[in-house]
Amino acid sequence: MKTAYKERIARRLTWVTALIILVVFVLIYGVARLTVIQNIDRDLQLETEKHQDQIFLVNGEIRFLHKDEWEEMEHSQIQLNPIFIEIVDLEGNSMDRSPNLRENHLSFSPEKSRKNEAWTQKLGAQEVRQRQITLYNDGKPEGYLLLAKSFQDARELLDNLRNVLLIFYPMILVSLFLTMRYLAGKSIEPIQQIIAKTNQITQKNLNERISEPELNDEIGQLTRSINELLGRLEQSLKREKQFTSDASHELRTPLSVLRGTLEVLIRKSRTPDEYEQKIKTALGTIDRMSALIDQLLALARVESSKNLVKEELELITFLEELADQTANDQQREVSFQSLVTVPIYIKANEKTLQMILDNLLQNAIKYSEKTFPVILRTGKSEQGAFIEVVDSGKGIDQENLEQIFDPFFREKKAVDEGIPGSGLGLAIVKKLAQESGIQLSVQSNPGSGSVFRLDFPQS
Incomplete structure (x- = not known):
C-alpha cells in the first residue's frame, strides 16, 4: 500500500522526536530519583554523625553520652519522616532499637559497613533508606549502629512523576504526529503545485513554464x-x-x-x-x-550513441596517414603540417576522430579551389593538443557561422553555385565532437577561406 509523502515525513520526524523525548523523560526521572536519594542519604549521614558520637559499646554494654538525646521524641513517635535506629552486636543480634521500629528490625549486613553506602529496603509495609556504621571501643569493633529513614514519601513522589510522564508521552506523540503531518503537508504544497502545472504541459503547450519562486531554496x-x-x-x-x-x-x-x-x-x-x-x-x-x-x-x-571508449593515440602519425589516404581517394592535394617536433599523445576514440576529420576534409576539398591544397595541421597550445583543417574556399558569412552546424543548413551561395551536399556533414561533426569532449570552433571570413579547429582536453 502506497503512503503519502507527507505521512512518511510525519512518521519519520515523529519517531525521531519520540526517541528524543523518551531520552529526556528518562533523564528527568533519573535526575529526580538521584536528587531525592541524595537528599535522604545526606540526612542519614547527618544523623549517623550525630549518633556516632553519642552511643558506645563497652564490653557488650550500650552507653550513651547523653541519655536524654536517645530518648527524645523523634525516636519514640511516628513522624512524617522518622529516623529508625537499631544497635546490634558483631553477630547482628539486636541489642536495642528505637520504639518507632515496633516489632520490625533493620537489615544487618557487615559488608555495607565497609562500603559506607546506603541502600533501600522494605521495613514492614514501607520502604526505607538505611545506613550502617561500626561502633568501636579502644579501636576494637564492638557492634553496629543501624539507621534508616522513611523512603515512602519519596517513592510516592517518584511514582507520581513516572505516571505523569507515561501518561503525557503518548499524548505528546499523537499531537506531535498531527502537527508534523500538517506542517509536512504545508511544506510540500509548492511541490504539489509544480506537479499540477507540469501535468498540464504537453507537446502542444511545451512553451509554458512553471512560475519560479523568489527564494533561491x-x-x-x-x-x-x-x-x-x-x-x-x-x-x-x-x-x-x-x-x-x-x-x-x-x-x-x-x-x-x-x-x-x-x-x-x-x-x-x-x-x-x-x-x-x-x-x-x-x-x-x-x-x-x-x-x-x-x-x-x-x-x-x-545522437543515440553511448559513452565512447577512448584510447591513447599518437596524433602526428595518425594525421599523416589520414592526409595521404584522403589525397589518394579524392585525387586532391592534402598537405599535412606539424607545428611540433615531438610526438603528441591524446585520449580519443580513433574511429570517431577519423569520422570527424573525414567530414571536415571532404567539406574543405569541396569548397576549395583545385589549384590550392587543403591543409591538415596539428600542434600543442597551453590548453592541449589541437587539429586544424584549413581550406581556401570563399569563406562563410559571419551571420551563418553558428547555423552551419544545424542539420540540412546550407548557405544560399553554395546552393546557387550548385555545389553538391546535404547539409549533414557539419552536424555530424558537432555531435561527435560533443560526445568526445572535443571543443569545435571555426574562423572564417568571406573570400579568405575557413579554419575548422578541434581542441582536445589535457590528457
Whole structure:
C-alpha cells in the first residue's frame, strides 16, 4: 500500500522526536530519583554523625553520652519522616532499637559497613533508606549502629512523576504526529503545485513554464531545473520537427527527379543512347539518395550513441596517414603540417576522430579551389593538443557561422553555385565532437577561406 509523502515525513520526524523525548523523560526521572536519594542519604549521614558520637559499646554494654538525646521524641513517635535506629552486636543480634521500629528490625549486613553506602529496603509495609556504621571501643569493633529513614514519601513522589510522564508521552506523540503531518503537508504544497502545472504541459503547450519562486531554496532550484529541462525538450522537439521536415524535403526532391526520369522513359520508345542517358541520370539520383540516407543514419547513430571508449593515440602519425589516404581517394592535394617536433599523445576514440576529420576534409576539398591544397595541421597550445583543417574556399558569412552546424543548413551561395551536399556533414561533426569532449570552433571570413579547429582536453 502506497503512503503519502507527507505521512512518511510525519512518521519519520515523529519517531525521531519520540526517541528524543523518551531520552529526556528518562533523564528527568533519573535526575529526580538521584536528587531525592541524595537528599535522604545526606540526612542519614547527618544523623549517623550525630549518633556516632553519642552511643558506645563497652564490653557488650550500650552507653550513651547523653541519655536524654536517645530518648527524645523523634525516636519514640511516628513522624512524617522518622529516623529508625537499631544497635546490634558483631553477630547482628539486636541489642536495642528505637520504639518507632515496633516489632520490625533493620537489615544487618557487615559488608555495607565497609562500603559506607546506603541502600533501600522494605521495613514492614514501607520502604526505607538505611545506613550502617561500626561502633568501636579502644579501636576494637564492638557492634553496629543501624539507621534508616522513611523512603515512602519519596517513592510516592517518584511514582507520581513516572505516571505523569507515561501518561503525557503518548499524548505528546499523537499531537506531535498531527502537527508534523500538517506542517509536512504545508511544506510540500509548492511541490504539489509544480506537479499540477507540469501535468498540464504537453507537446502542444511545451512553451509554458512553471512560475519560479523568489527564494533561491530547494523548491526554487527544482523549479528552475524543470523549466530548463522543458526548454531543452522544446528545443529538441523543434529540431526534430525541423529535421523531419528537411529530411522529407531532401528526399522528396531526388524521388521526384527519379520518377520524372522514369515517366519520360515509358512514354515512347527511345534510342539506346537516350535510354543510357536517362538510366545514368536515375542512377546518379539514387546515389545521392543513398549518400543522404547514409548521413542520416550516421547522425542518428551519433545522437543515440553511448559513452565512447577512448584510447591513447599518437596524433602526428595518425594525421599523416589520414592526409595521404584522403589525397589518394579524392585525387586532391592534402598537405599535412606539424607545428611540433615531438610526438603528441591524446585520449580519443580513433574511429570517431577519423569520422570527424573525414567530414571536415571532404567539406574543405569541396569548397576549395583545385589549384590550392587543403591543409591538415596539428600542434600543442597551453590548453592541449589541437587539429586544424584549413581550406581556401570563399569563406562563410559571419551571420551563418553558428547555423552551419544545424542539420540540412546550407548557405544560399553554395546552393546557387550548385555545389553538391546535404547539409549533414557539419552536424555530424558537432555531435561527435560533443560526445568526445572535443571543443569545435571555426574562423572564417568571406573570400579568405575557413579554419575548422578541434581542441582536445589535457590528457
